[in-house]
Amino acid sequence: MRGLLSYSLLLATTTTTTLALPQITRTGRYLYKSDDNSRFYVKGIAYQQQGLIISGPDNPLNQPSTFVDQLADSAGCSRDIPVLQKLGVNAIRAYSVNASLNHDACMSALDAAGIYVILDLTLPLNGSIDTTQPTWSTNLLDQYTTTITAFSRYPNVLAYNIGNEVLTNGATNAAPFLKAATRDTRAFLKSMNSTALIGYADIDGASAFRDGVAQYLSCDPSNSGNGDTSIDLFGLNNYAWCGNASSSTYDNLNAEFENYNVAAYFSEFGSENCNPGVRPWTEVGTLFASPMTNIWSGGLAFSYFPATSAGHEFGMATLSGSSNETVTTNADFDNLASQFSKIQFVNSPSKDSVQASTFGACPQTGVQASTTLPPTPNDSGCGCVAQRLACRFKVPGGDYNAVLGTLTGTVCGLLAGVNGTCGDIAANGTTGVYGSMAMCDPVTRLSYAFSQYYDLTARHAASCDFDGNATLDASATDSPASALSACISNPSAISTPSAPAGVAAPSSSASGAGGGGGGGGGGNGAGRMGGEVGMGLVFGAAVMVVGCVLGGVGMVL
Secondary structure, eight states: OTTEEOOOOOOOOSSSOOOOSOOEEEETTEEEETTTOOBOOEEEEEOOOOOOBOOBTTBTTOOBSEEOOGGGOHHHHHHHHHHHHHHTOSEEEEOOOOTTSOOHHHHHHHHHTTOEEEEEOOBTTTBSOOSSSOOOOHHHHHHHHHHHHHHTTOTTEEEEEEEESOOBTTBOTTHHHHHHHHHHHHHHHHHTTOOOEEEEEEEOOOHHHHHHHHHHHTSOTTSSOOOTTOOSEEEEEEOOOOSSOOGGGGHHHHHHHTTOSSEEEEEEEOOOSSSTTOOOOTHHHHHTSTTGGGTOOEEEESOSSOEEETTEEEOSEEEESTTSOEEEEOHHHHHHHHHHHTOOOOOOSOGGGSOOOOOOOOOSSSOOOOSSOOOOOOHHHHHHHHHHOSEEEOOOSSOOHHHHHHHHHHHHHHHHTTTOOOGGGOEETTTTEEOTTTTSOHHHHHHHHHHHHHHHTTTOGGGSOTTTTEEEOTTOOOOHHHHHHHHOSOTTOOOOOOOOTTOOOOOTTSOSSSOOOOOOSSOSSTTEEOSSTTOOEEOOOOSEEOOOTTOOOOOOO
16 A cells, blocks of 8 residues: 555653754745755645535535644644655644644654644634624634744744635735734734744735735835735745646746745645646646746645545545554655655845845735724723623524624614614725724624614613523613723724733643634634635634634624
């Protein structure tokens, strides 16, 4: 049987890691190793098992309701790291992790094996910025900062992705929310003295869209040359190369990005269209050679584990045995290993010859997005408002993401009938208008709208029912507007975030397996893992059902 491998690997389990890998930094549009200032290229693979997908009208993008946290599975890392070394990678991409679990063993072993991690901060379903109903809210910020805190001890974290395929050719109004997430993530990383980069993985598409997204995510909306809202690493999920294509396949793409101001790489590549199951991976020789090395910094092949999308079967390794202790690789794996082994990194230009990035004005075409960004979500302010509201959403057990969206639509319709509005909880990335409560988590936003309706209908108890989904606190006398004014003095404020109270890097005694709760926030746009253009895979750890504790949808009104 081809590639039958079973390994035993001693994994470190201490709370600290020994620095085995140099930090990767960005100068201009290039990545460099901090120890010798040589060019760094991502030569990696996507590393996440596909979660459970339940298809249906409520899941048009075929998002999974579970995800597998590979980096908390020490036995899995023991099994897979020797295989990754045989493949010759220096990086993996993980699409979702459970920050409450312990990742010491896997991260330490990856570091010792010379493998960096590019980590998406998003979670499936409700743990990402949504494509069509985006918000940048307290629950998402808390999720991002909690994950960063959990991984801050690991020196081999190369970059944190703030989103994956959130923007599409027909929907770019979420772009300001991505820039706000970049701004606040950067401020948080600086406060922790972290040198990790900030990335985004873009779906491929028409040239105008692709270029517009790239330029917008690296522009300065203040027109002052400031890079605080710019990503460091633009990833393109590119599947243009098919079979044994010509190097000219990338000519137009290279022309688009030849003057790009930050680093760029292929965050996914490897089309299944021409040679299903036996991809020759001949694009590797082109991607890691001139002229592409003048523009791109490598890429991540898709995918280590099996993944199904758009009728194609991706994956280079399958598991077997009573405890999935054995990994079997296929011809795809062998071909990629062969191509990776031929790479000779081009060590130019030298770091001292590269000028720092300049951050220009934002593009006028390719994206329909305002240069006015949402504020930094205010945890304490939103919590203060929530405590003062009279009519509150009655949080049920289990996944209540769908009911939040339905109830928000219902109450906004009712408000319109009593001369009210949902403007305070609405956010519009196209016009750059953000309601004062739009930064709050979905439960607080819905409770605010419930309380508005209760207040505008003479505070009748019957107005705070919503088919049994609301609960009344008659002792709360503030109107919603008064609560907002008392708790949030400057709804447009930009600040340096902090991790939620009580959040700290997990101790070494924490379990390395099992599931955990999901994050919240406008969610089904960004957990998608690519495949060919238009694929809607979402990955989301030990398999967990995403608990939508703070879930919900963001209304664009």
